Amino acid sequence: MIKLLEARGVGKRFGGLTALSDVSLTINKGEVYGLIGPNGAGKTTFFNVLTGAYIPDDGEFVFNGTELPTGKPHLVVQQGIARTFQNIRLFGQLTALENVMAGHHIRTKAGLWGILMQSKHAIEEERLTTERAFELLKYVGIERFAHTICKSLSYGDQRRLEIARALASEPQLLALDEPAAGMNATETGQLKVLIEQIRHDGITVLLIEHDVKLVMGLCDRVAVLDFGKKIAEDVPAVVQKNEAVISAYLGGPKHAH
Amino acid sequence: MNELIEAVPYLGKRNPRLTKWLIIILALVAPLIAAYFGRSWMRILDFALLYMMLALGLNLVVGFAGLLDLGYIAFYAVGAYTWAFLASPHFGVHMPFWIVLPLGAAFAALAGIILGFPVLRLRGDYLAIVTLGFGEIVRIFMNNLNHPVNITNGPQGINALDSLNLFGWNLSQSLTIGDFKIHYLYLYYYFFLLCVIGSIVFIKRLQISRVGRAWAAMRDDELAAKAIGINVRNMKLLAFSLGATFGGVAGGLFGSFQGFVSPESFSLMESIAVLTMVVFGGMGNIAGAIVGALALTALPEILRNIALPVQEALFGTVILDPEVLRMLLLSLAMILMMLLRPAGLVPAHARYSRPELLKGGA
Amino acid sequence: METLLQQIVNGLVVGSVYALVALGYTMVYGILGLINFAHGEVVMIGALTALQTLLILMGVAPDMAPLLKLAIAVLVAMPVCMILGFLMERLAYRRLRGAPRLAPLITAIGMSFLLQTLAMIIWGRNYHTFPQLISTAPMQPIPGVFVTPVQVAIVIVSALVMAGLILLVTKTRLGRAMRATAENHRVAALMGVDTNAIIALTFVIGAGLAAVAGVMFASNYGIAHYAMGFMPGLKAFTAAVLGGIGNLGGAMLGGIVLGLVEAVGAGYIETMTFGFLNSSYQDIFAFVILGIVLIFRPTGLLGERVSDRA
Ligand SMILES: Nc1ncnc2c1ncn2[C@@H]1O[C@H](COP(=O)(O)OP(=O)(O)OP(=O)(O)O)[C@@H](O)[C@H]1O
Numbered sequence: 001m002i003k004l005l006e007a008r009g010v011g012k013r014f015g016g017l018t019a020l021s022d023v024s025l026t027i028n029k030g031e032v033y034g035l036i037g038p039n040g041a042g043k044t045t046f047f048n049v050l051t052g053a054y055i056p057d058d059g060e061f062v063f064n065g066t067e068l069p070t071g072k073p074h075l076v077v078q079q080g081i082a083r084t085f086q087n088i089r090l091f092g093q094l095t096a097l098e099n100v101m102a103g104h105h106i107r108t109k110a111g112l113w114g115i116l117m118q119s120k121h122a123i124e125e126e127r128l129t130t131e132r133a134f135e136l137l138k139y140v141g142i143e144r145f146a147h148t149i150c151k152s153l154s155y156g157d158q159r160r161l162e163i164a165r166a167l168a169s170e171p172q173l174l175a176l177d178e179p180a181a182g183m184n185a186t187e188t189g190q191l192k193v194l195i196e197q198i199r200h201d202g203i204t205v206l207l208i209e210h211d212v213k214l215v216m217g218l219c220d221r222v223a224v225l226d227f228g229k230k231i232a233e234d235v236p237a238v239v240q241k242n243e244a245v246i247s248a249y250l251g252g253p254k255h256a257h
Numbered sequence: 258m259n260e261l262i263e264a265v266p267y268l269g270k271r272n273p274r275l276t277k278w279l280i281i282i283l284a285l286v287a288p289l290i291a292a293y294f295g296r297s298w299m300r301i302l303d304f305a306l307l308y309m310m311l312a313l314g315l316n317l318v319v320g321f322a323g324l325l326d327l328g329y330i331a332f333y334a335v336g337a338y339t340w341a342f343l344a345s346p347h348f349g350v351h352m353p354f355w356i357v358l359p360l361g362a363a364f365a366a367l368a369g370i371i372l373g374f375p376v377l378r379l380r381g382d383y384l385a386i387v388t389l390g391f392g393e394i395v396r397i398f399m400n401n402l403n404h405p406v407n408i409t410n411g412p413q414g415i416n417a418l419d420s421l422n423l424f425g426w427n428l429s430q431s432l433t434i435g436d437f438k439i440h441y442l443y444l445y446y447y448f449f450l451l452c453v454i455g456s457i458v459f460i461k462r463l464q465i466s467r468v469g470r471a472w473a474a475m476r477d478d479e480l481a482a483k484a485i486g487i488n489v490r491n492m493k494l495l496a497f498s499l500g501a502t503f504g505g506v507a508g509g510l511f512g513s514f515q516g517f518v519s520p521e522s523f524s525l526m527e528s529i530a531v532l533t534m535v536v537f538g539g540m541g542n543i544a545g546a547i548v549g550a551l552a553l554t555a556l557p558e559i560l561r562n563i564a565l566p567v568q569e570a571l572f573g574t575v576i577l578d579p580e581v582l583r584m585l586l587l588s589l590a591m592i593l594m595m596l597l598r599p600a601g602l603v604p605a606h607a608r609y610s611r612p613e614l615l616k617g618g619a
Numbered sequence: 620m621e622t623l624l625q626q627i628v629n630g631l632v633v634g635s636v637y638a639l640v641a642l643g644y645t646m647v648y649g650i651l652g653l654i655n656f657a658h659g660e661v662v663m664i665g666a667l668t669a670l671q672t673l674l675i676l677m678g679v680a681p682d683m684a685p686l687l688k689l690a691i692a693v694l695v696a697m698p699v700c701m702i703l704g705f706l707m708e709r710l711a712y713r714r715l716r717g718a719p720r721l722a723p724l725i726t727a728i729g730m731s732f733l734l735q736t737l738a739m740i741i742w743g744r745n746y747h748t749f750p751q752l753i754s755t756a757p758m759q760p761i762p763g764v765f766v767t768p769v770q771v772a773i774v775i776v777s778a779l780v781m782a783g784l785i786l787l788v789t790k791t792r793l794g795r796a797m798r799a800t801a802e803n804h805r806v807a808a809l810m811g812v813d814t815n816a817i818i819a820l821t822f823v824i825g826a827g828l829a830a831v832a833g834v835m836f837a838s839n840y841g842i843a844h845y846a847m848g849f850m851p852g853l854k855a856f857t858a859a860v861l862g863g864i865g866n867l868g869g870a871m872l873g874g875i876v877l878g879l880v881e882a883v884g885a886g887y888i889e890t891m892t893f894g895f896l897n898s899s900y901q902d903i904f905a906f907v908i909l910g911i912v913l914i915f916r917p918t919g920l921l922g923e924r925v926s927d928r929a
């Protein structure tokens with residue numbers, strides 16, 4: 001097994017509140033890795049420090065053998081990590097297609113001069129971007145809304161669109177923050193198929209999810225956070241029976257949807 | 258162009274081709290129509306084109322990139338004063354336009370970057386105030402840099418600027434072809450029209466490109482834009498400096514056309530006026546900037562011509578002078594537009610992609 | 620030395636007026652996250668209304684005691700401004716609460732220019748002399764340092780007004796409701812606070828303070844005109860940011876500090892720049908300070924850290 005991402009003793013505090021403390025974990029290439037825990041356990045915060053939205057107070061991330069820069073989201077994406085948001089964050093005035101095209105930004109190079117002069121290279125790149133974006137819409141199954149302003153898409157479709165946008169940056173690791181939140185059973189089923197497809201296509205997935213069934217069905221391994229600490233890490237079946245995990249969930253609010 | 262066609266009520270949707278030709282013809286014969294009403298209307302038309310360039314540039318910053326710049330007129334000032342320094346008797350330097358205009362644009366872009374570097378991390382509303390402050394600082398310097406060394410000639414401004422001389426063809430002298438005499442205001446009109454069309458083409462190309470999408474992305478959600486790998490700081494700087502470039506070019510043209518620059522032309526009210534044009538037409542779309550600039554340059558003048566005689570007739574004196582009318586109009590336009598029609602007069606959906614590039618057509 | 624002391628005195632006086640205006644900015648910002656650009660214009664309306672009242676009083680009751688006249692003028696200006704503040708919130712800002720973030724700001728800018736234009740229509744473009752009803756005969760508490768009674772009055776009155784505001788906000792139920800609303804509208808509403816009323820009230824109180832500040836400005840400089848509010852408004856906003864926006868104590872501190880920096884700076888800018896810049900550049904200080912604070916310490920002197928949630 002090849003290590004893709006390694007978190008080493010990551011810590012993050014907000015004033016007096018410790019959102020993450022000494023979290024270490026390793027994600028291997030090609031797996032679906034689950035990150036679960038009660039509300040406020042620090043899962044989203046883990047994403048935020050990983051992707052450079054926040055600067056961690058301690059520890060570091062090693063990705064593909066090199067240390068990730070902190071606090072520089074665009075460089076993290078460049079390295080091959082893409083994310084979605086728990087509370088959907090699309091570009092409201094753009095169509096679905098344009099959202100995905102924007103996601104491809106980092107993999108394109110046309111400069112100001114090329115764009116203003118409409119150089120051959122710029123035109124060709126623009127065409128490729130458009131086609132690739134459309135392919136990705138097909139991939140997540142919403143190509144019929146390609147030219148719809150993203151705000152008017154249904155909730156579930158917006159979530160897929162966010163995934164497509166993230167995929168457009170050609171990541172090796174895709175970090176999904178509660179992709180099934182607010183979805184009905186059918187939509188969740190389709191999402192499961194999509195994530196399996198993504199894994200099949202060679203992209204490693206880091207998944208935050210409250211939907212126990214989804215996590216158990218999809219993940220190769222699961223880590224559990226509670227009050228910012230990792231309290232367990234194993235295959236789903238074992239984690240499910242872990243005493244500490246059970247009491248963490250019983251102690252906090254329940255989440256089985 | 259398509260946006261502009263759609264913006265034409267009724268006809269735009271029914272018969273886009275006809276509308277297109279109507280717009281083109283109108284743009285070409287506009288000065289003839291204006292001339293019918295008098296010379297002053299031709300000047301107004303020329304100014305409308307300058308304002309269009311400004312509105313297009315500011316729209317790029319405010320509408321595309323979502324950065325509220327209240328000091329935009331400072332870049333116009335930089336362009337105009339560059340012209341005044343390098344093409345007037347003030348320093349006795351008379352450089353040709355193809356040096357001065359690009360230099361003015363470059364200085365303006367530089368000013369944009371200098372201002373941008375420190376302030377672009379600020380939240381939207383803070384940015385607005387700091388840019389406003391920048392505009393005021395520039396104006397204070399223009400007003401006071403006549404001592405101890407006289408650089409700007411202070412509040413009096415600089416006179417007798419060189420007019421536009423296109424490789425030996427002086428635009429401020431009427432052109433005579435045979436018996437036919439073309440007044441210089443026409444020449445400026447068509448030259449400015451070319452500049453506006455050039456600006457539109459460039460801006461449209463930017464809009465439908467990775468850059469335009471990156472701007473729109475960070476305008477709509479900065480955090481998400483970062484999360485897809487957009488270097489937000491660089492993109493903001495780019496927007497700022499490109500917007501400033503348009504301001505700089507327009508400023509140079511203004512200097513050459515007016516023949517005279519003084520700090521008074523670059524007051525905060527002018528920044529606000531250009532912003533109102535952008536807001537009035539519709540933030541983030543090119544047609545909006547054009548329509549806004551045209552409407553808000555022409556409207557005060559029309560009001561001036563109607564309201565003044567009416568007031569004379571009714572009250573025997575002028576209660577609201579033209580300047581007051583203009584301010585009233587602009588401020589009301591800004592408030593009412595935001596309250597009643599925030600998408601602007603021309604709420605066209607700005608497009609950031611070319612769907613026709615898809616093979617299947619989709 | 621005397622010049623320095625003199626500049627400090629002048630700075631303190633102007634600063635305490637800035638502080639009053641800054642409070643209005645900071646309260647509105649704290650509760651709505653909106654820079655109410657038009658707040659400076661409320662100051663102007665306050666001054667001009669007071670002027671108008673004084674002119675009328677001088678016509679009707681020329682023998683009235685000057686202080687009484689001034690008091691009446693303030694008492695007229697305050698409700699006028701309060702109504703203005705109320706109307707602005709009610710007719711414009713309230714409708715824009717859910718709007719895209721630039722909309723309220725642009726409206727506020729429009730509002731500011733609209734008020735200036737209206738004032739220009741009502742009172743004309745000219746500078747008006749504002750009657751100096753409190754003596755401006757300079758006293759010399761320290762030889763070489765001049766202080767006028769009107770300056771003393773300004774400092775005392777603004778200190779009193781600010782103390783009153785602090786009491787209101789910290790000690791009363793109303794103040795608690797205001798703080799709760801500033802903290803979180805929804806939670807406050809759940810706790811039974813009528814947040815709309817509280818927001819309107821915040822505008823009204825801020826406008827009342829602005830009216831007082833307007834009279835002070837006009838009394839201090841002896842003039843009033845339609846554009847007199849804009850620059851002080853911007854400076855007061857700078858003061859609010861300097862102190863930490865949303866923080867009442869910060870607004871006061873920021874006002875005083877800004878007043879001092881400006882006055883002392885204006886006195887020394889010529890020597891500092893070897894005669895290149897002179898006191899006509901005084902207005903630059905506020906903007907430079909604003910820029911520096913926002914870049915290096917956006918939370919201001921007393922502000923708390925706030926971060927955008929990802
Ligand atoms: N920007 C921030 N400022 C202050 N506190 C924060 C910030 N972001 C998160 N927190 C706090 O850190 C803790 C962890 O939050 P986080 O969002 O990571 O939890 P989570 O595990 O994602 O929970 P949920 O399942 O509800 O999404 C919470 O107590 C939260 O209030």
Ligand SMILES: [Mg+2]
Binds near residue numbers: 043044
């Ligand atoms: Mg979360």
